[in-house]
Amino acid sequence: MAKTDIRFGGFGGQGIITASYIIGIAGVMHEGKDALQTQSFGTQARGGQCRAEVMISDIPLSYAPMTSSDALVVMSQPALDSYLKSLKPGGLLIVDSSIVKDIPERDDIEIIRIPASEMATKMGNKVIANMILVGALVEKMGLVKRESLTKAIEDTVPSRFVELNIQAIEEGRKLVQAS
Amino acid sequence: MAKTDIRFGGFGGQGIITASYIIGIAGVMHEGKDALQTQSFGTQARGGQCRAEVMISDIPLSYAPMTSSDALVVMSQPALDSYLKSLKPGGLLIVDSSIVKDIPERDDIEIIRIPASEMATKMGNKVIANMILVGALVEKMGLVKRESLTKAIEDTVPSRFVELNIQAIEEGRKLVQAS
Numbered sequence: 001m002a003k004t005d006i007r008f009g010g011f012g013g014q015g016i017i018t019a020s021y022i023i024g025i026a027g028v029m030h031e032g033k034d035a036l037q038t039q040s041f042g043t044q045a046r047g048g049q050c051r052a053e054v055m056i057s058d059i060p061l062s063y064a065p066m067t068s069s070d071a072l073v074v075m076s077q078p079a080l081d082s083y084l085k086s087l088k089p090g091g092l093l094i095v096d097s098s099i100v101k102d103i104p105e106r107d108d109i110e111i112i113r114i115p116a117s118e119m120a121t122k123m124g125n126k127v128i129a130n131m132i133l134v135g136a137l138v139e140k141m142g143l144v145k146r147e148s149l150t151k152a153i154e155d156t157v158p159s160r161f162v163e164l165n166i167q168a169i170e171e172g173r174k175l176v177q178a179s
Numbered sequence: 180m181a182k183t184d185i186r187f188g189g190f191g192g193q194g195i196i197t198a199s200y201i202i203g204i205a206g207v208m209h210e211g212k213d214a215l216q217t218q219s220f221g222t223q224a225r226g227g228q229c230r231a232e233v234m235i236s237d238i239p240l241s242y243a244p245m246t247s248s249d250a251l252v253v254m255s256q257p258a259l260d261s262y263l264k265s266l267k268p269g270g271l272l273i274v275d276s277s278i279v280k281d282i283p284e285r286d287d288i289e290i291i292r293i294p295a296s297e298m299a300t301k302m303g304n305k306v307i308a309n310m311i312l313v314g315a316l317v318e319k320m321g322l323v324k325r326e327s328l329t330k331a332i333e334d335t336v337p338s339r340f341v342e343l344n345i346q347a348i349e350e351g352r353k354l355v356q357a358s
Binding site: 004005006007008009010011014015016018019021022023024025026027028029030031033034035036037038039040041049051053056061067068069070071072073074075076078079080082083086087096099127128129130131133134137138141143144145147148149151152153155156157 | 194249250258262266334335
């Protein structure tokens with residue numbers, strides 16, 4: 001079958017998301033397929049309804065954005081070139097300016113440039129560039145509280161990296177507060 | 180804002196997926212919001228284009244399936260009741276029969292009942308029920324090769340659980356081969 005849609009459903013905590021993710025990883029990393037993986041979780045995620053889906057395909061899946069977004073965070077030039085047009089007017093664009101150099105003109109959005117990869121390298125680990133950007137995004141948009149983000153990192157990141165990730169979030173927050 | 184769509188784009192390996200997942204977890208687990216998180220990865224996932232999205236909402240998001248599926252794996256009665264109607268004719272339904280007891284009539288699909296939670300408990304850890312179901316699904320549909328699945332588990336599961344997860348996959352495969 002060229003393209004197969006698999007749906008998993010159950011309660012939170014049963015490993016529904018892991019199940020669909022593992023199949024996606026197996027296909028993409030080890031067999032050269034494409035995958036699209038989706039998960040939704042609700043207010044009762046601990047014990048509530050949970051759904052995960054994976055579409056796995058022998059032919060390339062379209063990466064065209066399906067909806068417009070309120071914010072766009074990019075860490076590569078091709079990502080910016082692909083997704084900028086789907087950022088809503090009045091939206092927020094955050095760019096890792098260590099990597100993305102060519103930002104097309106658009107005067108109906110707010111643009112924040114952060115040299116996140118360079119900052120992360122100076123902090124000791126390039127892989128936390130993403131968290132610097134998350135810190136800036138969340139501070140700017142007021143998406144979730146600082147404590148919620150810290151707890152989410154403690155829940156999901158291996159313990160030896162928790163402190164570094166939280167530092168990265170703080171660096172991102174400070175940049176936005178200062179601007 | 181009642182509902183916010185955030186898009187992340189970059190190369191594989193930059194932590195794009197983690198960034199969107201962390202925001203979802205922060206909102207859902209620590210602030211009682213709803214979230215929908217999506218990621219797509221391509222044949223060049225290691226270094227290729229990667230996109231992740233998170234929709235975070237103060238009001239409950241709709242969990243109605245957006246598309247029909249070729250296969251459905253359920254580990255709760257509400258999940259079966261919600262998603263069965265979107266399983267395509269000729270599709271495959273796999274049910275954790277330790278949990279889901281009431282399976283509505285549909286003679287246009289194939290149904291496999293596996294007491295996965297009971298089997299997993301006997302194997303020493305209830306949390307691998309999901310992998311028994313994945314083993315059965317992948318064997319039945321020929322989605323990915325057994326070796327690819329094993330490698331995906333090695334890539335993503337903490338090392339002390341790798342062996343148990345692989346055993347669970349094998350149990351699921353054997354059930355389908357025997358039937």
